[in-house]
Amino acid sequence: MNQHSPSVGRLAPVTARGQRSRLxxxxxxxxxxxxxxxxxxxxAEICRRAGSALGSFYTYFPDKKAAYVELVDSLGSRLRSELATAVEGIDDRLDVERAGLRAFFDFAARHRQLYRIVRQAEFVDPPAFHRYYRKLAAAYSTGLAKAMDEGELRVLDPEIAAYSLMGMADFLGMRWVLWETGDLDHVVDGAMDFLTGGLSVPPAKPKLATAAKRTTKRITKASLHAHR
Amino acid sequence: MNQHSPSVGRLAPVTARGQRSRLxxxxxxxxxxxxxxxxxxxxAEICRRAGSALGSFYTYFPDKKAAYVELVDSLGSRLRSELATAVEGIDDRLDVERAGLRAFFDFAARHRQLYRIVRQAEFVDPPAFHRYYRKLAAAYSTGLAKAMDEGELRVLDPEIAAYSLMGMADFLGMRWVLWETGDLDHVVDGAMDFLTGGLSVPPAKPKLATAAKRTTKRITKASLHAHR
DNA sequence: ACAGAAGGTGAATGCTGATTCATGTTTCAC
DNA sequence: GTGAAACATGAATCAGCATTCACCTTCTGT
Incomplete structure (x- = not known):
């Protein structure tokens, strides 16, 4: 009942030739x-591109939508697995975040269709769309919660943090991976700066407050102008 | 040349009746x-729902796509204007963020089609899709940069911060406004907590470090369990 | 009260593209 | 080597719209 039940018609390829065609x-x-x-x-275009005849598509997929859903699920699990790999063995949780962000950008660069396919899924098959983000969020939340438990991160609602971080990665990737390939290191650094310390100005040592603020501002603004 | 040039056919309604129909x-x-x-x-369905005849659609729009693009632009400017209104007169920049987030959630709740329409735009008319986010990001970046200049916010790359914050709002809204309407106050608070202070544990007073960490953890975890 | 413009109508046209199917070719277990 | 199961093929079917068009109704100014 689960994945490819060859009950109605033959959908899972049996021979090596079939596997190749399907792929x-x-x-x-x-x-x-x-x-x-x-x-x-x-x-027709998919078949042309694959070098197969029109009818062959239906040897492997019951219909257009099924192929699409499989694609979404597959992209999702490939992404999750690459992220897990990119991150394993890293102890410091902030380094995990950095490596994860980087790995996501890499994945998006290698699969420039990722965004478009996943977003379309909302219309083609809402459950697949939800699955994609929910699975990602579940894994992410768990990791964050553990890090919070271990005192590696400030204690926040892990699910809110997970969706926030996913949203950041998504939009940064859209802007700097898809729209305009820029200095990704700078983007990763900038994002880490933000997600590490947040927006608010850290309370300065009372006596030097004003002076310190001014100095910080000048220095960092100058360095920012180097980019963009 | 710009908006509705009634040069070819009559597209902009002239009478009140026409305005009503178009709307x-x-x-x-x-x-x-x-x-x-x-x-x-x-x-056909759009016309049925509007109570107009099939042909009337083409009295006001050259084709299907034009209506769509107009919708995307209109949603974008309505959103920007509501955000601006929600935020005007607020001095503290973090309060601006909070009010903006809240206003975005409200808007999304009142226009549950927002996400779907904007995301589809990527395929229907990429320029409209870009316009939507770029205009939002431009306004946001400017506001952030000003707040940073004035020492209200930590100095970060404003554009990276803008896309990060937009991404957060987008994903949080998707999760808690569209998918599962929950306690929005809690979400706003959680998001503010994150975007204010970031993920990293603030350096504790050395002597009490361990004890303090433990306590914080217990308290906050308990309070988190009250939700979800 | 009438002309002409603005607005409204829905049947007919035309095209596009998913899906089917009858038929040919390849593979492989024996 | 052979026959059945797997695969491959692409013309034909069929349904679903976007868009057009010829004609009708309602305004509005004079």
Missing amino acids: RLLRAAEYVFGQKGFEGASI | RLLRAAEYVFGQKGFEGASI
């Missing part, structure tokens, strides 16, 4: 769906 | 596009 089709689908959107993509 | 059509379009997506929505 070619899926890869082509990732490209075309990402390029044109779900509705805009035609099975 | 009814636009409202219906907001609903139907939000519900079914751009491709999934049919002009």
